[in-house]
Amino acid sequence: MDALVQLPRRKAADPRGRVAVVGRPNAGKTTLFNALAGTRHQVGNYPGVTVEGVHAGIELGGQPLTLEDLPGTYSLCGRSGEERVAIRAILGLTGRQAPDALLLVLDATQLEQQLYFATQVLELGRPTLVALTFADEARRAGVELDVAALSQWLGAPTVVVSGTSGEGLDELKARLAAVLQQASKPRPLTLPASLCAAVDALAEALPAPWRDSPGDRRALALWALQSVEPDEPELGPIVAQTLTTLQDVDVDAAVAIARWHAIDDALPRLIRTAGTVQQLTDRIDRVLVHPVWGFALFLTIMTVLFQGLFAWSDPAIQAIEAFFGLAGTVAADVLPDGIFEEFVVAGLIGGVGSVLVFLPQIVLLFGIIGVLEDSGYMARVAYLMDRIMKACGLHGRAFVPMLSGFACAVPAVLATRTLESRRDRFLTMMVVPLMTCAARLPVYTLIIAALFPVTVFGGVPVQGLLMAAMYLLGIGSALVVAAVLGRTLLKGKRAPLLLELPPYRIPRARTIGRMTWARTRTFMTDAGTVILACTVVLWFLLAFPRVDADSLAPDADVATVQLNGSYGAQLGHAIEPVIKPLGFDWSIGIGLIGSFAAREVFVATMGVVYGAGEVDETSPTLRQRIRTQAHADGRPVYSPLVGLSLMVFFALSAQCMSTLAAIKRETRSWRWPAFVFAYMTALAWVASFVVYQGGRALGFG
Numbered sequence: 001m002d003a004l005v006q007l008p009r010r011k012a013a014d015p016r017g018r019v020a021v022v023g024r025p026n027a028g029k030t031t032l033f034n035a036l037a038g039t040r041h042q043v044g045n046y047p048g049v050t051v052e053g054v055h056a057g058i059e060l061g062g063q064p065l066t067l068e069d070l071p072g073t074y075s076l077c078g079r080s081g082e083e084r085v086a087i088r089a090i091l092g093l094t095g096r097q098a099p100d101a102l103l104l105v106l107d108a109t110q111l112e113q114q115l116y117f118a119t120q121v122l123e124l125g126r127p128t129l130v131a132l133t134f135a136d137e138a139r140r141a142g143v144e145l146d147v148a149a150l151s152q153w154l155g156a157p158t159v160v161v162s163g164t165s166g167e168g169l170d171e172l173k174a175r176l177a178a179v180l181q182q183a184s185k186p187r188p189l190t191l192p193a194s195l196c197a198a199v200d201a202l203a204e205a206l207p208a209p210w211r212d213s214p215g216d217r218r219a220l221a222l223w224a225l226q227s228v229e230p231d232e233p234e235l236g237p238i239v240a241q242t243l244t245t246l247q248d249v250d251v252d253a254a255v256a257i258a259r260w261h262a263i264d265d266a267l268p269r270l271i272r273t274a275g276t277v278q279q280l281t282d283r284i285d286r287v288l289v290h291p292v293w294g295f296a297l298f299l300t301i302m303t304v305l306f307q308g309l310f311a312w313s314d315p316a317i318q319a320i321e322a323f324f325g326l327a328g329t330v331a332a333d334v335l336p337d338g339i340f341e342e343f344v345v346a347g348l349i350g351g352v353g354s355v356l357v358f359l360p361q362i363v364l365l366f367g368i369i370g371v372l373e374d375s376g377y378m379a380r381v382a383y384l385m386d387r388i389m390k391a392c393g394l395h396g397r398a399f400v401p402m403l404s405g406f407a408c409a410v411p412a413v414l415a416t417r418t419l420e421s422r423r424d425r426f427l428t429m430m431v432v433p434l435m436t437c438a439a440r441l442p443v444y445t446l447i448i449a450a451l452f453p454v455t456v457f458g459g460v461p462v463q464g465l466l467m468a469a470m471y472l473l474g475i476g477s478a479l480v481v482a483a484v485l486g487r488t489l490l491k492g493k494r495a496p497l498l499l500e501l502p503p504y505r506i507p508r509a510r511t512i513g514r515m516t517w518a519r520t521r522t523f524m525t526d527a528g529t530v531i532l533a534c535t536v537v538l539w540f541l542l543a544f545p546r547v548d549a550d551s552l553a554p555d556a557d558v559a560t561v562q563l564n565g566s567y568g569a570q571l572g573h574a575i576e577p578v579i580k581p582l583g584f585d586w587s588i589g590i591g592l593i594g595s596f597a598a599r600e601v602f603v604a605t606m607g608v609v610y611g612a613g614e615v616d617e618t619s620p621t622l623r624q625r626i627r628t629q630a631h632a633d634g635r636p637v638y639s640p641l642v643g644l645s646l647m648v649f650f651a652l653s654a655q656c657m658s659t660l661a662a663i664k665r666e667t668r669s670w671r672w673p674a675f676v677f678a679y680m681t682a683l684a685w686v687a688s689f690v691v692y693q694g695g696r697a698l699g700f701g
C-alpha cells in the first residue's frame with residue numbers, strides 16, 4: 001500500500017478557489033455536486049459509487065471556483081482506497097493543494113451518526129459550510145431539527161438544501177461565497193490531560209511544512225496520532241515516539257469517548273422526535289434482510305426482472321430488427337452490386353445492427369437496476385450476501401463492487417477501492433469479471449430466444465428462468481472462486497462488514513434517467529467504435545480471399561464457397577479441435593475470437609458469418625438463421641444443449657480486454673490480469689465440456 005502521507009511538495013497554486021464537497025456515504029454529496037455544477041455524475045444509494053475525486057468549474061459572485069466531489073468516508077482515520085483519496089484532498093497531503101473551503105454534507109435522517117464525522121472535519125479549522133440534506137424525509141419520520149442550534153453547536157453556518165428539488169441552493173451559494181472570504185476557528189475538543197499534553201508536544205514536533213499547512217496544528221497532530229502507521233516514511237517515527245509516552249492510554253477510545261460525550265450532551269437541544277412511531281424503513285427491513293424471506297424475495301425479484309427483459313422489450317426488438325432489415329434492403333437496392341455493397345449490407349448493417357437490436361433490453365436492465373439502487377435496496381442485498389460471502393473468506397462489502405459488475409466490470413474493478421485491505425481488494429478484483437455484465441446480455445438473449453421455446457416450467461417461464469440462472473451462475477462461480485483463492489493464493493483474515501443501510505427513498509426519475517442514459521450511451525459508443533471496428537475486421541476475414549465465381553460449377557453456392565475458403569474460416573478451423581468437445585464448430589470459434597475485444601461482438605460476428613445483413617422482405621432474422629444452421633451431415637449447428645454450453649462458456653470466460661486493462665491499472669502489474677485470463681478461460685472450457693459431454697451422456701442432443 002502506498003504511503004498515506006508525505007511532506008507537502010510545492011506546486012503552482014490553482015488561481016481559482018477550491019471547494020471540496022465532503023461527507024459520509026449516502027449523504028447526498030454527488031447529487032448536490034451535480035446541482036451546483038450542472039453535471040450528471042452517477043449517484044448511488046450505497047458506498048463505492050464515487051471512488052475518485054471529480055472536478056467541475058463553477059462561478060460564485062463572479063469568482064471562478066473549482067468544485068471537487070470527494071468519495072464518501074465514515075472517518076478521517078479511514079484506511080480504504082477511496083477514504084484515502086478524501087483524506088488527502090481535505091488535508092492537502094502528498095503535494096495536493098488544500099481546499100480553500102469545505103462543503104460538509106450531512107444527512108438529516110441520520111444526524112446522530114453524521115455528527116461524529118462532522119466534528120472531525122470542523123476540528124481542522126478550515127472554512128466550512130454545512131449542507132443539511134434530506135430534511136424533508138426527517139420531518140416525515142417525525143424528527144424536528146433546530147437548524148440554528150445545530151449551526152451554533154457546530155460553529156459553522158448551516159443551510160437546509162435539496163440537490164434534487166433545488167431547495168436552498170441559492171442560499172447555499174450565497175453562504176459559500178461568504179465562507180470563502182472569512183477566517184474560521186477550529187471546533188474545540190476536550191481531551192484527557194495526558195493525551196492533550198502528548199498531542200500538543202506532537203504538534204510542535206511536526207515537520208515545518210506540516211506546521212505551516214492550512215488548518216489547526218493540534219488537530220493535524222491528533223489526526224496523525226490516530227492515522228499514521230509507524231512505518232510511514234515521513235511522520236511514522238515521530239508518531240511512534242509519541243505513542244511510547246501513551247502506553248497506558250487507548251488513544252482511539254479516548255478520542256471517541258470525548259467526541260461522543262459532546263454529541264450526546266448536545267443532541268437533546270438539536271433534535272426533537274415527535275412520538276415513538278416506528279419508521280417504515282424498519283418495518284420493511286424485517287422482511288428484506290430476513291435470512292430466509294430476504295433471499296427468497298431477492299431471487300423472485302431477479303427472476304421477474306429477467307423474464308421482463310424478454311416480455312417487455314420484445315416489441316421494441318422486433319421493431320429494430322425490421323428497421324435494420326429495411327435498411328439492408330434499401331442499401332442493396334441503391335448500391336451497385338459488388339464488394340462495397342457486401343461490406344455495407346453484410347458488414348456494417350448486419351454486424352452492428354445485430355448488436356443494437358438488443359438495445360431495448362439493455363436500457364430496461366439499466367433502468368430497473370437504477371430503481372433498485374436509488375431506492376436503497378442494493379445496500380440490503382450486500383447485507384444479505386455477507387452471510388454467504390463470509391463463508392468464502394470475502395468481505396461482505398465486496399458485494400457492492402460485485403453488484404456494479406452487473407453493468408460493467410471496469411467500474412466494478414475501480415469500486416474495489418472501497419475495501420480497506422489489499423488482500424480484500426485483490427481477491428474481489430479476481431472474481432468481479434465473473435459477474436454477469438451487460439455485454440453478456442445480447443449473447444444470452446440471442447441464444448435463449450433462438451433455441452429455447454416460450455414455455456413454462458414449474459409455473460415459471462423457461463426463458464426468464466434461464467436468464468436468471470445465468471446471472472446466478474456468475475454470482476455462484478465468483479463466490480466459489482473467492483473461497484478457493486482466499487484459502488490459497490490470497491490468504492488472509494476477513495474483515496467484518498461495516499455497511500450503512502440508508503433509509504428507503506422513492507426512486508427519482510431524473511436520477512434514474514440520467515444513469516440509464518449514461519450507461520446506454522457507453523454501450524452505444526462501444527457499438528459505434530469497438531464493435532464497428534471488429535465487425536469491419538471480421539467482414540474482411542470472411543470476405544477474402546475472393547472466390548472466382550466463373551471457375552465454380554454452375555450449381556455451386558458462391559456464398560458458401562466464399563465463406564468456407566475465407567481467412568476467417570481458416571482461423572476457425574484451426575481452433576476447432578480445441579472447442580469441438582464443447583459442441584462448438586468453426587463458425588462459433590470465429591465469434592469466440594472476436595468476442596475477446598468485447599463480448600457483444602460475438603453477436604455481430606454471427607450476423608456477419610450467417611449473412612444476417614443480406615436481407616430482403618422475406619429474409620429471416622439472425623435468431624431464425626441460427627435455428628436453421630446445419631453441419632454437412634445435416635445435424636444442427638445449434639441445439640439447446642450447444643446453446644447452454646455456449647452460454648456457460650460466456651458466463652465464465654474472461655473475454656473483455658478493457659476489464660483486464662483495468663485490473664492491470666489497479667494492481668500495477670500484468671501478473672494479475674494474466675492470472676485472471678488464464679483461470680477464467682480454463683474454468684469456462686472445463687464447465688462447458690462438462691455441460692455438453694454430460695448432456696450427451698444423458699441422451700440430450
